[in-house]
Amino acid sequence: MNRLWIGVAVLAVFLGLGIGSNLYLGKVEAPMTAALEAAAEAALIDPSEAGEQAQRALRLWEESRDLIAAVSPREPVDRAEGLFIQLPLYIRREAWTDLAACCLQLKEVIRSLAETQRCTWQSLL
Numbered sequence: 001m002n003r004l005w006i007g008v009a010v011l012a013v014f015l016g017l018g019i020g021s022n023l024y025l026g027k028v029e030a031p032m033t034a035a036l037e038a039a040a041e042a043a044l045i046d047p048s049e050a051g052e053q054a055q056r057a058l059r060l061w062e063e064s065r066d067l068i069a070a071v072s073p074r075e076p077v078d079r080a081e082g083l084f085i086q087l088p089l090y091i092r093r094e095a096w097t098d099l100a101a102c103c104l105q106l107k108e109v110i111r112s113l114a115e116t117q118r119c120t121w122q123s124l125l
Helices: 002-042 047-071 074-093 096-117
Strands: none
Touching: 002 047, 002 096, 047 074, 047 096, 074 096
């Protein structure tokens, strides 16, 4: 009987961790994609604003990268990491069209990461 309760407790812990990481990823995804979209839109109009928004998205990524990497598939995380590395280079070189393209690619990668980690009945079962 004790083994049953231990198994139920372990299952509850893993379910709680999965739901918690899902909620955290959803909380981080929205401001990150909003900053990336704002940077892409401002790249040709107001480059300084685009640089600030891209830096904001980069800070959000650096703050949450470890947890995202722990719960997400490796390939999209590596792709996002590679694209985030390019952001400061585009800002320094003032390559605003490249910055806009990179931000749009990053936005899609982050959205797809969040989408694959969404809590659905199929993923729970």
